Amino acid sequence: MEKASHLSVIVDLSPTQWHLSAQTSNQYPLSIETFLSQLLAFLNAHIASKHENSLVVFGALPGKSVLLYSSTELLSDDVPSLDANSYLPFKLVDSTVVQRIMNEFDAIGELEEEPSCALVGAVTKALCYINRITHPSSTTAGVAEDPSIVHDPRILILSVSPDLSSSYIPIMNAIFSAQKLKVTIDVCKVYGPDTVFLQQAAHLTNGSYIYLERRDALLQYLIMSFLSPTSIRKILAVPKQDKIDFRAACFCHKNIVDIGFVCSVCLSIFCQPLPVCSTCRLATLVPWLPTLTLTDTERSSLSIHSNDSMLLAPFSLLQTHA
Amino acid sequence: MPVQSLQNTDVIVPQHTPHPLLPFLQSQSQTTLTRLYQRPSSCLSIFRLLGPIERQLIMNLLWLESALSVATISAWVLPEGKDAYDSALAVMTGLHIAQNSAVKLALNPTFKSSLRQAITGGGSTGSFGVPTDKDGKRQSANIENLDAYALERWETILHYMVSSGQGQNPTKPSQGVLYLLQRSGLMNNAHGPALQITSSGFQFLLHSPHDQLWNLLLQYLHMAEERQMDLVEVLSFLFMLSTMDLGREYSTEPLSETQKAMLEDLRDYGLVWQRKTSSKRFSPTRLATTLTSSSPPLPSSHSTGGSHTADGTGAVALSSGAAQQGFIVLETNYRIYAYTDNPLQTAVLNLFITMKYRFPNLVVGMLTRESVRKALGNGISADQIISYLTTHAHPQMRKNNPLLPVTVQDQIRLWELERNRLKSAEGYLYKDFASQADYEYVLAYAKQLDVVLWENAAKRCFFGTLEGHANVRGFIERRTGSV
Numbered sequence: 001m002e003k004a005s006h007l008s009v010i011v012d013l014s015p016t017q018w019h020l021s022a023q024t025s026n027q028y029p030l031s032i033e034t035f036l037s038q039l040l041a042f043l044n045a046h047i048a049s050k051h052e053n054s055l056v057v058f059g060a061l062p063g064k065s066v067l068l069y070s071s072t073e074l075l076s077d078d079v080p081s082l083d084a085n086s087y088l089p090f091k092l093v094d095s096t097v098v099q100r101i102m103n104e105f106d107a108i109g110e111l112e113e114e115p116s117c118a119l120v121g122a123v124t125k126a127l128c129y130i131n132r133i134t135h136p137s138s139t140t141a142g143v144a145e146d147p148s149i150v151h152d153p154r155i156l157i158l159s160v161s162p163d164l165s166s167s168y169i170p171i172m173n174a175i176f177s178a179q180k181l182k183v184t185i186d187v188c189k190v191y192g193p194d195t196v197f198l199q200q201a202a203h204l205t206n207g208s209y210i211y212l213e214r215r216d217a218l219l220q221y222l223i224m225s226f227l228s229p230t231s232i233r234k235i236l237a238v239p240k241q242d243k244i245d246f247r248a249a250c251f252c253h254k255n256i257v258d259i260g261f262v263c264s265v266c267l268s269i270f271c272q273p274l275p276v277c278s279t280c281r282l283a284t285l286v287p288w289l290p291t292l293t294l295t296d297t298e299r300s301s302l303s304i305h306s307n308d309s310m311l312l313a314p315f316s317l318l319q320t321h322a
Numbered sequence: 323m324p325v326q327s328l329q330n331t332d333v334i335v336p337q338h339t340p341h342p343l344l345p346f347l348q349s350q351s352q353t354t355l356t357r358l359y360q361r362p363s364s365c366l367s368i369f370r371l372l373g374p375i376e377r378q379l380i381m382n383l384l385w386l387e388s389a390l391s392v393a394t395i396s397a398w399v400l401p402e403g404k405d406a407y408d409s410a411l412a413v414m415t416g417l418h419i420a421q422n423s424a425v426k427l428a429l430n431p432t433f434k435s436s437l438r439q440a441i442t443g444g445g446s447t448g449s450f451g452v453p454t455d456k457d458g459k460r461q462s463a464n465i466e467n468l469d470a471y472a473l474e475r476w477e478t479i480l481h482y483m484v485s486s487g488q489g490q491n492p493t494k495p496s497q498g499v500l501y502l503l504q505r506s507g508l509m510n511n512a513h514g515p516a517l518q519i520t521s522s523g524f525q526f527l528l529h530s531p532h533d534q535l536w537n538l539l540l541q542y543l544h545m546a547e548e549r550q551m552d553l554v555e556v557l558s559f560l561f562m563l564s565t566m567d568l569g570r571e572y573s574t575e576p577l578s579e580t581q582k583a584m585l586e587d588l589r590d591y592g593l594v595w596q597r598k599t600s601s602k603r604f605s606p607t608r609l610a611t612t613l614t615s616s617s618p619p620l621p622s623s624h625s626t627g628g629s630h631t632a633d634g635t636g637a638v639a640l641s642s643g644a645a646q647q648g649f650i651v652l653e654t655n656y657r658i659y660a661y662t663d664n665p666l667q668t669a670v671l672n673l674f675i676t677m678k679y680r681f682p683n684l685v686v687g688m689l690t691r692e693s694v695r696k697a698l699g700n701g702i703s704a705d706q707i708i709s710y711l712t713t714h715a716h717p718q719m720r721k722n723n724p725l726l727p728v729t730v731q732d733q734i735r736l737w738e739l740e741r742n743r744l745k746s747a748e749g750y751l752y753k754d755f756a757s758q759a760d761y762e763y764v765l766a767y768a769k770q771l772d773v774v775l776w777e778n779a780a781k782r783c784f785f786g787t788l789e790g791h792a793n794v795r796g797f798i799e800r801r802t803g804s805v
Contacts, residue, residue: 041385041441041442044441044442045381045441048366048369048370048440048441049369049370049374049377049381050370050615051370051612051614051615051616051617052615052616052617082453082567082570083443083450083453084448084449084450084451084452084453084576085362085439085443085444085445085446085447085448085449085450086443086444086450087363087366087440087443087450087565088450088567090441090443091443094443219385220385220386223381223382223384223385224382227378227381228374228378229374231374232374232375232378234400234402234403235375235399235400235402235403235406235407236375236378236379236398236399236400236403236407237398237399237400
């Protein structure tokens, strides 16, 4: 029997964005109720595929991220009543997720200025969760072929908010951890402009990034692109992006830049040159030359003439691919 | 036996072996299957039994209203997956889940609507079992009692099979079970009035509990038609059981007559528990709820601290705590140490091991030539012995790579090959040909018919099979008659 797979779903629950998405001025307005009903059908489909499939749902709210549902730990006290016409695990997922989301929305209340959505926090929590279940700390049983050991962890991010440039560094760190854990990150952009960082996340972890054009067909998009585990994706292809926007955000002001300055030692990106790199404290005595591009000979001649007692190469210019 | 296809001895390469129930379903007619698909729980259970590619294809087509053209779907298939995709389509068409014409592909409408209902909840078929309220007067069964009950029933059956030929007198399972065992060829009374285990029975004992359970259920399904039980009702009841919640009680009111009659049989196999025969409620045991999954259906026979959650369905990842732990340590000097006190496991080990010592928690034995030959004589193959030892290997053995010592594995196979030294075949020896030309002519004819087993050109004789004798003889007579 093939192994179980794990799916972590991160739902972006920023109230302002959802309000905008439900406006009828959009070509395909999508309110959060419709979205949730289609998402729940997708979650049920994942659980239906195999008895041992595990599922965890995180919600990213303004200012905090919460665990909405986890199939391995039962958090809610009131188990829904059993009903002859529905399968209990499905009912459990659906009622827990909806109940929790309602509670969180009630708790938000009225705020002057909405803090930014904690998407990165949710991604980090999802990675920690996956790490916990794939490498159980106590190997008492040590059963090598236990079917409930997770084989193929995936993260699905359903995003409606635009990019948050202050989250560039945390997202890149999350991507590197995901690569180490062999986690596939898929992204579905439900509403809002294209997010650069999430595109990179999907590309670097071999996942798929979808920008929804037909929002009324959300469920079909979800099922065809994000339901299949990695082993099936080698047989039935899922859509991926061809052109990835590889822009980065600078470390000093958190602006997204096309052209910037890169420290030669630690590769931190800055929009303006600094005498001392803030990450690795590399110091340089060579002043910034007003020419935009340095040829190789000029650059090497500069380094020869620098002061030998202090550190080494000057800043170099780097143009990122647009 | 259909179970043979499930023998997945190579645990390193994950491949999908089709579930044994699928060929049985494919042999049913379309109307039967459509009636079966009217119930959402049956659709869900069958969906879980299919392979991953089939499941993904079904999901892709589930929420579409119109049929999809074949060209669109094949555009999604990568070149290296073409064969897998074709076989998946064949399975789906064979089960009448998908209607596949050359141009368009659509799901069976009954299946489609039932599976949609299963996923979103709804409908009015009550196919997931009607739960009853907790009875304040009497105590309902909790999960440990259900597990203990299922284990006791199941092991009674297996224990009876193992010890049938050895003069012990274990507790007998009920008549229905004995009849089933006899009909499935696992036991027969060829050697006397009492039932004795057959060679296929020995092989059955070494399979995993899932395979054993499905083997018996398939046999039950085959017999169902003779007993005038409606196959659709039997199957729907089994599928309903597999979607039920462990530890709840369900009412017997909405069950049909056939299904109420099945309750008694299922009680004997340990799939359901009822307080008494006339009780209006029943509870499924873990054997039933894990029918369509690969979680271990029986708790471990050691009393490990069972990780017990309030709600039985949530224990997906926690079921590893109750997994059947390995208990066999095999050394390179052919000694086996089995840390078990379970009489059934000891009896199964006794089939191919010479026991040396027994302690309260340990059984020590040796794999000897005589013991393995005895097992081979009973019909067990070397591969089955090796896979049994691999599946039940103690966690300590996992440090070895490969798991079992290579010397021991090779030696078991060599002992099996020893039995293949002689092969006998009945036939006729043709000799004393008049001339070389005659001999060669007849030999060429016999070779055309492919009946020659051995020839010797120097002595001008050859050996032909029994079946080919009539043809060769006729040929010779025609030749001698015409000359």
